[in-house]
Amino acid sequence: MFQIGDLTCAVPVEAVREIIPAQPATRIPGAPVAVDGLVNVRGALLTVVDAHALLGRAIQPGTEGSILVIEVGGKAVGFEVGEVLDLLELSPDALESSAALPGIDPRLANAVGRQGARVFVVLDTDALLAPLISG
Numbered sequence: 001m002f003q004i005g006d007l008t009c010a011v012p013v014e015a016v017r018e019i020i021p022a023q024p025a026t027r028i029p030g031a032p033v034a035v036d037g038l039v040n041v042r043g044a045l046l047t048v049v050d051a052h053a054l055l056g057r058a059i060q061p062g063t064e065g066s067i068l069v070i071e072v073g074g075k076a077v078g079f080e081v082g083e084v085l086d087l088l089e090l091s092p093d094a095l096e097s098s099a100a101l102p103g104i105d106p107r108l109a110n111a112v113g114r115q116g117a118r119v120f121v122v123l124d125t126d127a128l129l130a131p132l133i134s135g
């Protein structure tokens with residue numbers, strides 16, 4: 001589970017390779033605004049996408065940021081978020097349909113999850129990131 005501005009989100013754990021601290025990216029000329037650029041991760045270049053820009057959420061003050069390295073279409077992509085909160089294992093009954101999601105395009109979410117009083121959006125990383133990295 002992680003924060004993107006004021007939105008609490010999650011992705012399936014099997015989609016995440018690793019979590020690294022946020023770092024400055026080298027801008028790619030002509031890339032979409034949501035693409036921060038490239039970072040060097042142990043000698044390999046990683047394209048980093050700013051989740052805040054992608055979902056239209058303001059960065060919360062005081063968050064250091066993290067990059068989730070996510071597998072999308074066989075490629076590793078960095079997904080920069082505000083803060084990583086927790087790693088959860090959820091039962092299927094903790095997830096609900098994403099059809100009536102306020103504040104986010106339901107095509108970009110797989111479900112809405114609940115853990116206690118906390119409600120979060122389970123993002124569809126393929127729908128979010130594949131259009132930015134295809135080609």
